[in-house]
Amino acid sequence: MIFNIEYETMPREALESIQLRRLQATLSRVYAAVPFYRKQLDDAGVKPGDVRCLSDLSRLPFTTKQDLRDNYPFNMFAVPMDNVVRIHASSGTTGQPTVVGYTARDIDTWAELMARALSAGGATRGDIIHNAYGYGLFTGGLGVHYGAEKLGASVIPVSGGNTRRQVIIMKDFGPSILTATPSYSLHLAEAAEEMGVSFRDLNFRFGVFGAEPWSESMRREIEEKLHLKAVDIYGLSEVIGPGVSIECHEAQKGLHIFEDHFIPEIIDPETGQPLPWGETGELVITSITKEAFPVIRYRTRDITSLNPEPCICGRTMARMNKVSGRTDDMLIIRGVNVFPSQIESVLMEIKGVEPHYQLEVDRKDNLDILTVRVEISDAAFSDEVKELQRLSETIGNNIKETLGVSASVKLAEPKTIARSEGKAARVIDRRKL
Amino acid sequence: MQAQQISIFLENKAGRLSEVTRILSDAGVNIRALSLADTSDFGVLRLIVDDNEKAENTLKQGGFTVKTTPVVAALVNDRPGGLHGILDLLTRNGINVEYMYAFVQQSGDNAVMIFRFDKLDEAARILSENGVEIIDGDRLYAM
Ligand SMILES: [Zn+2]
Numbered sequence: 420m421i422f423n424i425e426y427e428t429m430p431r432e433a434l435e436s437i438q439l440r441r442l443q444a445t446l447s448r449v450y451a452a453v454p455f456y457r458k459q460l461d462d463a464g465v466k467p468g469d470v471r472c473l474s475d476l477s478r479l480p481f482t483t484k485q486d487l488r489d490n491y492p493f494n495m496f497a498v499p500m501d502n503v504v505r506i507h508a509s510s511g512t513t514g515q516p517t518v519v520g521y522t523a524r525d526i527d528t529w530a531e532l533m534a535r536a537l538s539a540g541g542a543t544r545g546d547i548i549h550n551a552y553g554y555g556l557f558t559g560g561l562g563v564h565y566g567a568e569k570l571g572a573s574v575i576p577v578s579g580g581n582t583r584r585q586v587i588i589m590k591d592f593g594p595s596i597l598t599a600t601p602s603y604s605l606h607l608a609e610a611a612e613e614m615g616v617s618f619r620d621l622n623f624r625f626g627v628f629g630a631e632p633w634s635e636s637m638r639r640e641i642e643e644k645l646h647l648k649a650v651d652i653y654g655l656s657e658v659i660g661p662g663v664s665i666e667c668h669e670a671q672k673g674l675h676i677f678e679d680h681f682i683p684e685i686i687d688p689e690t691g692q693p694l695p696w697g698e699t700g701e702l703v704i705t706s707i708t709k710e711a712f713p714v715i716r717y718r719t720r721d722i723t724s725l726n727p728e729p730c731i732c733g734r735t736m737a738r739m740n741k742v743s744g745r746t747d748d749m750l751i752i753r754g755v756n757v758f759p760s761q762i763e764s765v766l767m768e769i770k771g772v773e774p775h776y777q778l779e780v781d782r783k784d785n786l787d788i789l790t791v792r793v794e795i796s797d798a799a800f801s802d803e804v805k806e807l808q809r810l811s812e813t814i815g816n817n818i819k820e821t822l823g824v825s826a827s828v829k830l831a832e833p834k835t836i837a838r839s840e841g842k843a844a845r846v847i848d849r850r851k852l
Numbered sequence: 853m854q855a856q857q858i859s860i861f862l863e864n865k866a867g868r869l870s871e872v873t874r875i876l877s878d879a880g881v882n883i884r885a886l887s888l889a890d891t892s893d894f895g896v897l898r899l900i901v902d903d904n905e906k907a908e909n910t911l912k913q914g915g916f917t918v919k920t921t922p923v924v925a926a927l928v929n930d931r932p933g934g935l936h937g938i939l940d941l942l943t944r945n946g947i948n949v950e951y952m953y954a955f956v957q958q959s960g961d962n963a964v965m966i967f968r969f970d971k972l973d974e975a976a977r978i979l980s981e982n983g984v985e986i987i988d989g990d991r992l993y994a995m
Contacts (some may be wrong), residue, residue, distance in 0.1 A: 795917050802859035802887045802921040802968065803950055804896055811893075830894050832863050833917050838992050 422538040422570065423531070426679045427734045431727075434735065439473055439681055441707035445789065446470055446479075449713050452497040455490055456715060476682065476705065477693050481716045487657060488515040496520050498711050508556045509656045511778040519558075519656050520711040526565065528708055532677050533566020534664035539675065539717030539732070540650040541668040542596045544571035549594035549623075551603055552630065553579040558660030559630050563598045566662065572596070579603065582610040593622040601633040601641060601649075605774075606646040625668055629654065629661055632721075632742045634760050636767025637774050639670075651741055657717055658704050664739055670731050673738030680708045684716070685725055688746045699724040701746055702739065720746040722758070750780060750846065752787045755824045759845040762791060762826075765817045771799035772814070777836045782850040791827040793817065794833050854922040854972065855989040856904045860897040861917040864890060872897060872911065879910040884995065885966060887953035900925075900955065900966060902993045924969065924976050925955065925992045927962045927985040935965065941982055947975045955995070964995070 421427050446467035449456040459480045460466065469475065487495060496503065505521040521529065542548060543623075546568045560578055567574035570644060573593055577585055585607060588594075597604060604626060611618060629652035641649045652781030654661035655672050663681055666672035678684050681704050685694045688701040697827075702719045706712075721742045730738065751757070759778055766772050775794040778815030780787060793814060803805055811828040818826045837844055862868045871887065876883060876899075886902040887982060893948045901907045906922055911918045942949060948970045955964035969975040980986055987995075 543972045797917055797919065800861050800919050801858070802857070802896055802898060802919060804891060807861075807894065808891065809895065830861070830863075832861060832868075832915065834915050835863070 420538045420543055421733060422535040427535060427675075427677075427736060429679070429735055431577055431735060432706065433438075434678055435473060437679055438707060441468065441679075442473070442476065442682065442705065443470055445705075445707050445709075445713050446715070448710075449497055449715060453485065453495060455495060459715075468567060472683070476716070479716050481691065481703065482714055483718050484517065484630040484657070484720070487517040491515050492518040496711055498522055503711050505561075507558050507561075507656050507660065509789055517657055525659075525710050526679065526719065527599075529562060529659050529662060530565035532659065532680065533562050534569035535566075535677065536652055536662045536665035537563070537566050537570050537572065537598075537627060539665045539667045539734070540596070540627040540652065541648060542567070542570060542572055542627075544598045546572045546624075547592060547594040547622075548572050548574045548596040548598060549577060549585075549589055549592070550574055551577055551579055551585060551599035551607070552661075558654070558656045559600075562654070562660040562662055563627075582607060583614065586614050586616050587610045589621055589623075590616055595622050595624045595643070597623055597626040597647065599626070599628060599651075600630045601628040601637055602631060602819070603629060603806045604641055604645060604649075605637075608641075614770070618644065618646040621646070625650065627652050630670050632744060632748075633762050634739070634764045634767065634774075636764050640767065653721075653739070653742065654722075655719060657712075658706060658714055658719070659709065663704065667730060667732035667734060672726040673726050673730075673740050675730065675732075675734045675736040675738050676725075678736050683725060683737065685723070686718075686721075688720075696725050696727050696737075699740075704741075722746060722749075748846065750778065750789075750848065752824050754788050755822065757789070757822055758825055761822055761839070762818060765821050766793060766814065769799075769810075769813060769817065771796060773799075775833075775836055777844070778846045780846070780848045780850055787850065789824060790829055791815075792829045792831045792836060794836055795830045796833065799843075812852070844852060854976065855900065855925045855987070855992045857921045857923045857966065857968075858899045858901055858904060858907050858911070859919045859921050860889075860899070860911060862888075862895040862897050864892065869897065871914070872916065874977055875910050875914045876901065876907055879906055880905045881910070882995065883977070885953065885955040885964075887951070889951065889964075889989060898951075898953070898966075900992065904993075921968065922972055924967045924979070925964055925987040926967060926979055927987060928965045930961050930963045934963075938965075938979070938984060941978065941984075942969075942975060945978050946972075947971055947978065955992070964992070 450467045485718045503520040508516045508518045554560030626647045626649045654663040659696040664676040684703040685700040694700045722744045723739045726738045779790040779794045812826045887898045950968040952967045966979040
């Protein structure tokens with residue numbers, strides 16, 4: 420079901436004229452209200468009025484994560500604190516966290532976008548949504564929550580953690596939609612199995628998974644283990660939270676970006692030059708309706724490409740392909756760009772191997788050494804050493820073939836690779852550069 | 853004619869083997885035979901125990917990858933050439949021995965050997981047809 424037929428199926432020409440008008444208004448506001456943006460534009464010699472068509476966007480400077488950190492906590496806000504009704508912050512795993520604010524209208528916009536997203540993912544008013552995204556400073560939990568309420572569905576605000584209790588709730592309340600990080604959904608599947616609960620007997624129809632990159636093969640695994648149709652949702656707190664783009668369950672092929680609120684661009688991460696439709700590069704987003712925390716040409720560091728082709732679901736909004744990695748997750752190993760998601764795809768192509776893996780990078784005698792630790796599942800285990808050695812050789816050869824980089828493969832006992840309840844730690848880089 | 857063996861995946865790090873034996877001893881499972889095949893990175897521990905089901909369940913709960921594997925237990929004459937005769941017989945019949953190990957037994961003139969073959973049923977048949985005594989699971993676990 421399409422939540423907002425008028426906007427989500429708007430012809431591109433009409434959409435672009437709305438985008439331009441909203442972009443111009445946003446630029447005038449940030450120029451007047453945010454010293455950072457005023458300086459950025461002044462330094463680039465551009466006035467808000469110089470932007471007369473959408474392609475003028477590329478004349479504006481980028482905004483980076485570091486810029487947001489430098490303006491910690493509230494200096495990027497474009498409205499007085501009186502008008503801010505909500506504050507979220509991203510986890511500061513490296514350095515300063517970034518703080519974002521919302522006006523009442525921003526919260527309403529976000530709820531609308533999340534209602535659209537949940538609808539595209541298969542949810543309707545009649546559904547019960549088991550929301551296992553964390554509630555708190557992280558935008559995932561509350562983002563889904565407000566969207567679910569806007570849609571008119573029933574939401575169970577279960578949040579992350581306490582996995583056994585979640586399994587009991589799933590069994591007793593019969594939710595039909597699961598929202599969680601993909602790695603946590605597999606964690607739920609494991610816990611259910613240990614408790615003797617089969618997803619086959621549960622009520623789930625659809626799952627909306629995001630907040631971390633995941634591969635097509637992981638989708639197959641989730642769909643098989645959880646007995647639901649899995650769609651990808653994308654967003655980041657700096658832009659609004661979840662609900663920037665969503666895969667429709669009809670096509671499951673690319674995520675529709677809500678272009679009436681965000682203008683996407685793809686750039687070459689090295690040169691900063693915009694790339695044409697279809698080419699792979701870094702996603703850059705400009706928000707054009709946000710009040711408290713607008714972002715101009717924000718570099719997401721997510722690697723993807725854009726596809727403007729019409730979709731079978733009827734939405735006209737352009738689609739971004741599944742994020743295939745992050746510019747900062749990208750490992751450069753002996754000069755080769757390696758994304759953890761590529762390793763994951765290789766593993767999932769091998770029968771019986773599960774995507775529980777960790778990459779370790781060391782440097783010995785000026786040479787990068789990549790070690791891939793893979794947990795051995797019951798299905799892949801053999802009592803014969805030579806079979807296991809063959810398996811680890813196959814993994815190594817397939818990695819070499821697909822990525823062009825040699826890896827030493829270490830088989831690991833199950834559940835020895837740290838699984839957080841939220842995001843999985845995939846990379847340990849011990850190189851001292 | 854088969855017996856069941858418990859196979860367990862072990863990473864090569866200190867304390868894993870004793871963790872297995874601890875879990876089994878806590879569960880009251882008796883280990884009758886044990887063989888460890890290891891490489892520089894990992895090992896496969898093979899056990900003959902007196903209660904397969906209990907061993908498998910408790911080890912799985914303990915977080916190990918476990919599998920039961922059919923094996924053949926044969927009585928081998930405990931004198932020079934006893935084992936050779938059996939291996940020779942199998943080779944002549946095109947049967948590969950994947951691995952084998954000895955079963956701990958206190959007394960008697962015969963040793964019990966545990967064999968893992970590529971063609972298990974055929975191997976067992978050839979052995980019995982040639983007068984080698986095969987010990988079935990129930991008898992083996994109680995030995
Ligand atoms: Zn679609």
